[in-house]
Amino acid sequence: MKILFATSEIYPFVKTGGLADVCGALPPVLHQLGAEVRLFLPGYDAILKNLKHPCQIAKYNGIGTIQDARILFGILEHPDGHFPPTPAYVFDSPQLFAARHPYIDEHGRDWTDNHIRFGAFCHAAANLVHYDPLWRADLIHGHDWQCGLIPLYSQRLASPPAGRIPKFLFTIHNIAYQGLFDNWHMVGLGLSWDDFTPTGLEFFDRISFLKAGINYADYVTTVSPTYAREICETELGCGLQGVLKNRRDHLCGILNGIDTQVWDPAHDPYITKNYSFDTITKKIDNRKSLIKEFDLRIPTDRPLFGIISRLTPQKGFDLVLKITPQLIAEKCALIVLGNGDKDLESGFLALQEQFPHQVKIINAYNEIFAHKIHAGADCILMPSRMEPCGLVQLYAMRYGTPPLVRDTGGLADSVDAYQAHDNNSPITATGFKFYRDDAIDLLKSCQTVIQSFAVPKVWKALCINAMRADFSWDISARAYLDLYKKLVG
Numbered sequence: 001m002k003i004l005f006a007t008s009e010i011y012p013f014v015k016t017g018g019l020a021d022v023c024g025a026l027p028p029v030l031h032q033l034g035a036e037v038r039l040f041l042p043g044y045d046a047i048l049k050n051l052k053h054p055c056q057i058a059k060y061n062g063i064g065t066i067q068d069a070r071i072l073f074g075i076l077e078h079p080d081g082h083f084p085p086t087p088a089y090v091f092d093s094p095q096l097f098a099a100r101h102p103y104i105d106e107h108g109r110d111w112t113d114n115h116i117r118f119g120a121f122c123h124a125a126a127n128l129v130h131y132d133p134l135w136r137a138d139l140i141h142g143h144d145w146q147c148g149l150i151p152l153y154s155q156r157l158a159s160p161p162a163g164r165i166p167k168f169l170f171t172i173h174n175i176a177y178q179g180l181f182d183n184w185h186m187v188g189l190g191l192s193w194d195d196f197t198p199t200g201l202e203f204f205d206r207i208s209f210l211k212a213g214i215n216y217a218d219y220v221t222t223v224s225p226t227y228a229r230e231i232c233e234t235e236l237g238c239g240l241q242g243v244l245k246n247r248r249d250h251l252c253g254i255l256n257g258i259d260t261q262v263w264d265p266a267h268d269p270y271i272t273k274n275y276s277f278d279t280i281t282k283k284i285d286n287r288k289s290l291i292k293e294f295d296l297r298i299p300t301d302r303p304l305f306g307i308i309s310r311l312t313p314q315k316g317f318d319l320v321l322k323i324t325p326q327l328i329a330e331k332c333a334l335i336v337l338g339n340g341d342k343d344l345e346s347g348f349l350a351l352q353e354q355f356p357h358q359v360k361i362i363n364a365y366n367e368i369f370a371h372k373i374h375a376g377a378d379c380i381l382m383p384s385r386m387e388p389c390g391l392v393q394l395y396a397m398r399y400g401t402p403p404l405v406r407d408t409g410g411l412a413d414s415v416d417a418y419q420a421h422d423n424n425s426p427i428t429a430t431g432f433k434f435y436r437d438d439a440i441d442l443l444k445s446c447q448t449v450i451q452s453f454a455v456p457k458v459w460k461a462l463c464i465n466a467m468r469a470d471f472s473w474d475i476s477a478r479a480y481l482d483l484y485k486k487l488v489g
């Protein structure tokens with residue numbers, strides 16, 4: 001089966017969040033399972049630099065007034081071996097993609113031409129049936145709003161090719177990002193007003209790329225079963241609940257996996273001491289070096305809490321800001337790796353100033369520190385208000401660092417919560433959960449972490465259970481493959 005895998009981010013080349021991790025890890029596994037996968041990517045610098053044997057297969061002069069755009073075909077490969085050689089089409093347009101952050105300018109504002117950047121990207125993906133008549137995809141698997149217009153352009157091709165156009169599977173990684181643009185861009189995007197309807201791509205008089213993806217796709221997935229339910233039934237659908245309910249029979253959730261080679265405490269080059277579940281006692285050396293590197297002061301029987309995240313209101317870290325003084329009173333410490341929302345950043349900076357040896361914020365995006373914190377912290381906090389899947393808790397478990405999560409989306413599906421238990425029953429939990437979007441609830445759960453941490457037998461069982469949980473891509477990739485087969489028929 002031929003699959004065109006279209007995405008605007010792919011680890012280890014271009015990453016702003018979990019989308020990149022998924023799109024970097026899933027295609028190689030699909031390939032191992034027998035699918036013939038080709039990528040379709042925007043021509044960011046990092047992609048062009050790593051595209052081997054590129055050749056131009058077509059000039060692009062579809063929509064917009066874009067100079068010198070073309071479709072390249074080559075083999076995408078990463079020099080450090082983190083990404084196996086994979087055939088890729090690249091939509092190369094220096095005007096749209098060169099020397100730019102994928103979505104925002106240096107002031108954090110969306111690029112003003114995002115509609116045409118990703119509109120043309122979608123248009124080019126849909127037209128690949130013309131650009132490369134020798135390789136016709138059976139199915140296009142597109143991700144998030146940046147790919148939302150592909151099925152509409154496919155269905156409205158000016159000169160449809162003979163035979164079937166590819167089926168389209170649309171995966172929503174986060175419904176809060178919808179690709180909303182003013183309606184006068186319909187013309188520039190080469191779209192017909194006939195599609196500017198509530199059952200098409202119109203959303204409160206604007207163009208919604210995401211809604212187009214939902215309405216015109218053959219099938220829609222999201223990244224966990226609980227999130228699939230939440231977006232249909234609650235305000236987590238961000239206004240699209242009704243649209244999703246209409247497509248309920250063509251919607252399901254498939255939990256993300258993780259790249260178990262990139263995230264492997266037994267071979268991780270960035271951490272002080274490698275370990276696996278039978279040598280988990282070595283994990284303590286990673287805690288020690290983290291404490292030393294950041295000059296933290298914390299007794300050995302108190303947990304070091306960690307945060308690795310974009311700092312956005314969605315992630316619920318305002319709750320952590322509220323309870324940190326109580327955690328410090330309990331002699332715990334907190335290390336935060338993240339940037340984003342200015343209020344959250346300054347909240348953590350203020351706490352760091354107040355408690356310089358108990359709170360540390362690394363106000364940056366840094367992959368190496370992410371690995372060090374997964375290995376060195378004792379508990380990773382994810383108090384998210386909504387979390388489609390969440391990868392950080394999966395990485396944390398892989399590193400034997402039980403996460404404390406709010407019971408939502410993929411956090412609900414992936415973490416088995418610790419319950420106070422009698423001494424005779426075995427511990428099966430892999431982490432901790434709290435339920436209400438509430439600081440007191442979070443604090444109570446942190447106190448359970450503190451009490452459990454003080455009992456080595458309990459803590460060790462939790463860490464080992466977490467490490468043993470299997471979140472490799474194999475299971476999820478098979479679920480995608482089954483779906484592809486069902487759709488292609």
Ligand code: ADP
Nearest residue numbers: 017018309310337338364365366370390391392
């Ligand atoms: P989201 O996609 O909402 O950002 P996920 O948990 O699904 O959340 O994925 C986040 C990804 O981004 C993980 O790979 C995580 O390690 C990484 N990440 C987030 N913030 C940082 C940071 N400041 N430094 C390094 N990695 C980060």
